[in-house]
Amino acid sequence: MDVAFWVLAVVAAAAGVAVFVVDSMARATFALLASLLAVGGIFLLLDLHYLGVLIVLMMVMEMLVMAVFMIMYMMNPAGLMPMTMVHNHRGAIVIAGAVFVLLAAGALLTPWPHRRGAPPADPTHALGLSIMGPKMLVMMVIGVAILATMIATVVLATHRGRYDADRGHGS
Amino acid sequence: MADDTPLWTLAAYPVVLGAFVLATAAFDGGSPLPRLARLLVGQRRRTLLPDVLLMRIGAISLLTAAVLAGAVLPLGEVALLDLDVGVVWFNAMEVCAWGALWLTGWSANSVYPLVGGYRFVSQGLAYELPHMFALITVAVGAGSLRVADAVQAQQGLWFVVWMPVAFVVYLVSALAMAFWGPMSQPLGPDIAGGVTAELAGADRLVFQAGRYALLVVAAGAAVPLFLGGGAGPLLPAWGWVAVKTAAVLGVLLWARHRFPAIRMDRFMQVSWVVLIPLVLVQLLVVSIVVM
Numbered sequence: 001m002d003v004a005f006w007v008l009a010v011v012a013a014a015a016g017v018a019v020f021v022v023d024s025m026a027r028a029t030f031a032l033l034a035s036l037l038a039v040g041g042i043f044l045l046l047d048l049h050y051l052g053v054l055i056v057l058m059m060v061m062e063m064l065v066m067a068v069f070m071i072m073y074m075m076n077p078a079g080l081m082p083m084t085m086v087h088n089h090r091g092a093i094v095i096a097g098a099v100f101v102l103l104a105a106g107a108l109l110t111p112w113p114h115r116r117g118a119p120p121a122d123p124t125h126a127l128g129l130s131i132m133g134p135k136m137l138v139m140m141v142i143g144v145a146i147l148a149t150m151i152a153t154v155v156l157a158t159h160r161g162r163y164d165a166d167r168g169h170g171s
Numbered sequence: 172m173a174d175d176t177p178l179w180t181l182a183a184y185p186v187v188l189g190a191f192v193l194a195t196a197a198f199d200g201g202s203p204l205p206r207l208a209r210l211l212v213g214q215r216r217r218t219l220l221p222d223v224l225l226m227r228i229g230a231i232s233l234l235t236a237a238v239l240a241g242a243v244l245p246l247g248e249v250a251l252l253d254l255d256v257g258v259v260w261f262n263a264m265e266v267c268a269w270g271a272l273w274l275t276g277w278s279a280n281s282v283y284p285l286v287g288g289y290r291f292v293s294q295g296l297a298y299e300l301p302h303m304f305a306l307i308t309v310a311v312g313a314g315s316l317r318v319a320d321a322v323q324a325q326q327g328l329w330f331v332v333w334m335p336v337a338f339v340v341y342l343v344s345a346l347a348m349a350f351w352g353p354m355s356q357p358l359g360p361d362i363a364g365g366v367t368a369e370l371a372g373a374d375r376l377v378f379q380a381g382r383y384a385l386l387v388v389a390a391g392a393a394v395p396l397f398l399g400g401g402a403g404p405l406l407p408a409w410g411w412v413a414v415k416t417a418a419v420l421g422v423l424l425w426a427r428h429r430f431p432a433i434r435m436d437r438f439m440q441v442s443w444v445v446l447i448p449l450v451l452v453q454l455l456v457v458s459i460v461v462m
């Protein structure tokens with residue numbers, strides 16, 4: 001268990017560093033994905049199965065969409081030409097170092113509270129209740145409204161596809 | 172996690188999966204062993220300035236994702252990995268195919284594989300939402316995210332009987348997930364084989380094995396999710412799982428020659444305008460029945 005935690009922690013940190021070291025947009029994206037997957041693995045170790053698997057699920061989809069957009073808007077469209085992943089190198093080092101010191105000092109100096117109670121038998125159920133709780137109905141209605149908005153947006157957008165312009169009618 | 176998983180599942184799972192993959196390969200293009208041998212000794216093709224590391228990761232992670240996704244499916248009574256969030260795990264692992272395909276297509280530094288890789292991402296965006304709602308329908312019907320609980324909940328009535336829409340949507344998305352038959356545009360002949368255009372030798376072998384494994388796992392998941400798992404007369408549970416998996420796989424293999432390839436922008440529209448509303452109505456019906 002401890003070994004697995006340290007392996008995942010080292011992978012997460014090393015892959016995070018790799019994001020700024022590699023010279024390709026695709027490698028940077030997938031290094032970031034590797035880092036986030038390791039974090040998902042740490043959640044699995046904590047017995048937070050639902051959150052851990054959800055991190056894997058969401059991050060894979062998210063990184064793919066991000067890779068598509070990043071490479072689409074870059075100067076070399078396929079993204080295979082070597083390029084540097086950092087801008088304002090010196091300033092970035094100073095800012096990142098200062099933020100790291102601040103966070104590390106906070107983590108070490110905060111008087112952390114002692115644990116009260118025991119973990120719930122079903123963390124997924126407890127998580128759902130603590131996020132939604134008595135507002136379950138509101139959350140569900142808002143969820144459906146957001147989805148309806150998404151579908152409407154796509155419906156409005158799709159019939160302008162580049163191959164359908166000459167068909168001359170809407171969906 | 173699963174401390175009481177019997178050891179034999181660890182040995183049985185790869186054997187069963189391998190047998191199904193070989194059978195699929197045989198149905199797909201004749202005797203698989205000569206093809207396997209030819210790919211094993213074949214030369215790898217080198218394009219100009221490829222990203223070899225990412226290409227290898229892409230081909231290998233397709234197979235890895237399929238194997239990990241199948242690990243939560245029960246071989247009869249028990250699964251190799253009896254996770255309490257098995258349905259979400261299955262979904263998370265199969266989504267890794269997005270990354271695998273895009274990486275394989277992108278890293279060759281060649282036009283047609285790149286186009287194929289992008290086609291798969293747009294296909295993924297179209298099939299994933301209906302697919303997720305179909306899985307959620309099963310989870311709501313079972314009142315649990317554990318695959319074994321879904322099987323348990325079907326003892327009286329199989330989910331396919333009162334969730335037919337979710338089942339059909341699942342089958343369509345299973346085709347898309349394994350980019351098979353009508354959903355094989357990422358590997359389209361119009362772009363010289365797309366993602367696989369520059370794959371040769373061992374790389375192609377690993378990629379093809381991953382694709383067949385994904386198809387087998389997608390067919391196999393329909394059994395515990397919709398078809399009552401190992402329930403059935405005479406045969407033992409694992410026998411029924413095998414028979415039902417073969418039946419679903421047969422439907423998917425048949426669909427390959429029965430339906431033409433679907434253009435992705437058209438499928439995108441059908442997916443959002445037809446499939447998502449339909450499966451949402453199905454979800455509503457199931458929610459009301461369960462309440």
